[in-house]
Amino acid sequence: MISLPEIQERYQEWSRERExxxxxxxxxEAYRFSWSHTFGGAEVYRIEKKNNRYSATVKIYVSAFGTYEDSLVHSSEKWISEATWIEITEGLNENSFxxxxxxxxxxxxxxxVWSLEGYNPTKNKCTRQNYHNIGRWSPIDSIFVSMCDLFMNLKER
Incomplete structure (x- = not known):
């Protein structure tokens, strides 16, 4: 689905806007959870493997009352432990990401709108894909929510 030109264009525009x-x-290897509210505000959490180390990026956006323009109010990138990386990636695998x-x-x-995506240079054995994206509107699916919740703790770490 992401290969459709209009969806790919929107995805690339989103990436540019959020840097x-x-x-x-x-x-x-990298995984990202993003959340965006209809009336403004968004959060983006990304983890990635960099030369056998692990990093986490957290970005929080708010919008001014009455506008649809989000402003970045918090951005951090930090190294995370291998245990944190394993906790998140194994949690994704256990839930059949x-x-x-x-x-x-x-x-x-x-x-x-909730979005969870991942890229791994080694193709998945079942899907034979390197990239996967899951998108939901106000999810009620507890498995999907639990996968996204794995990322929410990155604010405190």
Missing amino acids: EPVLINYGK WTYPPTIERRGLDGA
């Missing part, structure tokens, strides 16, 4: 890398062919349905039929007004 985030495009993960489709990233080249190194790589084979999880990319979309479902659930839409609405208001609410929030």
Whole structure:
């Protein structure tokens, strides 16, 4: 689905606006959870493996009342422990991240858009893919929410 030109264009525009890398062919293992509310505000959490070390990037955006323009209010990049990396990546694997349905039929007004994506230079054995993206509108699926929650603790680490 991400290969459709109009979706790919929106994805690349989102990446430029958030100053985030495009993960489709990233080249190194990385995972990202992003959350964006209908009325403004967003959070982006990315972990990646860099030369056998692990980093986490956290970005928090807010929007001024009555506008749809988000402003970056917090940005941090820090090294995380191998244990934290393993906790997140094993949590994703235990919940079948790589084979999880990319979309479902659930839409609405208001609410929030949740996106979870990953890239691994080694193709997944089941899907034979390097990249996977899961998107939901105001999810009620507890498995998907638990995968996203793995990233939320990065604010405190």
